[in-house]
Amino acid sequence: MKLYRLLTAQDDSAFCHKVTAALNKGWDLYGSPTYAWNQETRQMMCGQAVVKDVEGKDYTPDTKLSEH
Incomplete structure (x- = not known):
């Protein structure tokens, strides 16, 4: 199964950390x-x-996308 998420946040370092965390959990841009x-x-x-x-x-x- 392919999962999709759209990560959103204010343009600051917290957004970069959110994307980095997803990449380290196996998500791809x-x-x-x-x-x-x-x-x-x-x-x-x-x-x-x-x-x-x-x-x-x-x-x-x-399906809890953030848990994958």
């Missing part, structure tokens, strides 16, 4: 990062898609 200005909070936001192949699992909407 998928595409380029994205940036957007949040007018409400007046902050730059980042997003990075990651994917991971997991054997022996069946996907359900209850």
